[in-house]
Amino acid sequence: MKPIQIGLLGIGTVGSGVFNVLARNQEEIRRRAGRGIQISMVADLDAARARSIVGESARVVGDAREVIANPDIDVVVELIGGYGIARQLVLEAIAAGKHVVTANKALLAVHGTEIFQAAAERGVIVAFEAAVAGGIPIIKALREGLTANQIQWVAGIINGTTNFILSEMRDKGLDFDVVLKEAQRLGYAEADPTFDIEGVDAAHKATIMSAIAFGIPVQFDKAYVEGITRLAAADIRYAEQLGYRIKLLGITKRRPEGVELRVHPSLVPAKRLIANVEGAMNAVLVQGDAVGATLYYGKGAGAEPTASAVIADLVDIARLMEADPTHRVPPLAFQSHTLGEAGKELPVLPMAEVVTSYYLRIRVADEAGVLARITGILAGAGISIDAVLQREADEVGGEGSTQTDLIILTHDTREGDMDAVLAQIQPLPTVLAPITRIRKEELN
Numbered sequence: 001m002k003p004i005q006i007g008l009l010g011i012g013t014v015g016s017g018v019f020n021v022l023a024r025n026q027e028e029i030r031r032r033a034g035r036g037i038q039i040s041m042v043a044d045l046d047a048a049r050a051r052s053i054v055g056e057s058a059r060v061v062g063d064a065r066e067v068i069a070n071p072d073i074d075v076v077v078e079l080i081g082g083y084g085i086a087r088q089l090v091l092e093a094i095a096a097g098k099h100v101v102t103a104n105k106a107l108l109a110v111h112g113t114e115i116f117q118a119a120a121e122r123g124v125i126v127a128f129e130a131a132v133a134g135g136i137p138i139i140k141a142l143r144e145g146l147t148a149n150q151i152q153w154v155a156g157i158i159n160g161t162t163n164f165i166l167s168e169m170r171d172k173g174l175d176f177d178v179v180l181k182e183a184q185r186l187g188y189a190e191a192d193p194t195f196d197i198e199g200v201d202a203a204h205k206a207t208i209m210s211a212i213a214f215g216i217p218v219q220f221d222k223a224y225v226e227g228i229t230r231l232a233a234a235d236i237r238y239a240e241q242l243g244y245r246i247k248l249l250g251i252t253k254r255r256p257e258g259v260e261l262r263v264h265p266s267l268v269p270a271k272r273l274i275a276n277v278e279g280a281m282n283a284v285l286v287q288g289d290a291v292g293a294t295l296y297y298g299k300g301a302g303a304e305p306t307a308s309a310v311i312a313d314l315v316d317i318a319r320l321m322e323a324d325p326t327h328r329v330p331p332l333a334f335q336s337h338t339l340g341e342a343g344k345e346l347p348v349l350p351m352a353e354v355v356t357s358y359y360l361r362i363r364v365a366d367e368a369g370v371l372a373r374i375t376g377i378l379a380g381a382g383i384s385i386d387a388v389l390q391r392e393a394d395e396v397g398g399e400g401s402t403q404t405d406l407i408i409l410t411h412d413t414r415e416g417d418m419d420a421v422l423a424q425i426q427p428l429p430t431v432l433a434p435i436t437r438i439r440k441e442e443l444n
Contacts, residue, residue, distance in 0.1 A: 003036030149288030
């Protein structure tokens with residue numbers, strides 16, 4: 001059977017990985033796909049560098065639209081990134097009747113509904129395994145492997161940069177700013193790391209997983225997003241003493257009244273497997289009603305891990321491109337005619353309606369009655385306390401210090417109620433610094 005012809009838009013880190021893995025494992029991939037998969041055209045602004053990678057095996061052009069316009073190209077692989085030109089090119093490829101593979105989580109989290117609708121109308125496939133957690137096949141697991149389950153929640157370490165930073169802060173007892181500079185020096189963090197450290201990258205991925213898990217449209221604009229920039233080494237240390245580790249988690253949960261969709265630092269019990277994911281690795285924990293908890297672990301970035309996911313999508317397309325479009329697995333797992341109904345039934349809840357437990361670190365004057373007053377305010381609001389840890393003043397501020405840290409773990413409570421309580425505690429004259437609040441997830 002004639003090989004399917006691939007047009008590659010962008011041959012940077014991931015694009016070169018796709019080219020190299022396809023070349024190295026060509027025969028194995030052909031046997032699995034039932035036909036060859038051949039990159040025959042590459043578009044990249046740096047044409048000279050692109051030619052140095054592909055040699056004479058593919059035609060190199062500087063204009064991506066030449067690839068889209070070529071009638072011999074069956075599949076367009078978009079590896080440009082971002083929201084702008086990538087969206088235009090993907091929609092143009094779909095309009096031209098090309099199947100599309102993309103690793104662009106930002107594009108799908110923001111414009112996925114439009115893109116999937118256009119693909120359905122044109123009868124083409126949009127595949128995106130590489131958009132979430134690199135080489136971990138979490139999209140296929142959610143869309144296909146767990147299809148018998150009612151997914152109850154998904155929680156993931158889905159950004160390697162932030163996980164590396166948190167691991168280093170815990171291991172070396174250093175503050176965030178110091179570890180960020182080291183992560184940039186080692187190449188784990190970009191020169192501008194904002195999307196990573198502020199949680200935006202993880203929120204893009206969590207948005208996509210939430211849509212697949214619960215049959216709702218992608219709704220990045222409704223996600224709650226909080227990064228790791230305000231975490232202190234003291235919080236990492238206190239969490240450890242209490243039997244927890246702090247991880248930046250992307251979390252989405254089904255509740256009777258709607259779906260929680262949030263990204264923020266979380267205390268996770270140290271005995272959980274996901275709490276022991278270190279360095280730049282990723283992991284996603286999925287709870288289904290039939291299967292229970294399943295964990296997916298591996299490299300979430302890098303040339304060849306991400307290429308692995310891109311090529312898996314190409315193999316799927318090779319197997320399915322001749323199939324009736326109505327018999328293919330829908331991009332978001334649920335049939336398109338049910339998405340509107342599900343979206344109405346399961347709105348994304350505002351953060352004030354989220355229910356979780358909390359870690360509070362409150363810097364207070366070291367004097368009698370402070371603890372009783374704060375716990376009294378919590379009790380008055382119906383917030384139950386799980387544990388209290390009060391540090392020695394000398395440990396916090398050195399010998400002769402007149403201030404101390406009060407650490408409180410609460411039981412589950414509504415976020416809006418906690419907001420109201422903290423608004424009462426913060427102005428107290430014995431509270432000497434902004435209160436640190438970190439949500440706690442037992443994941444059981």
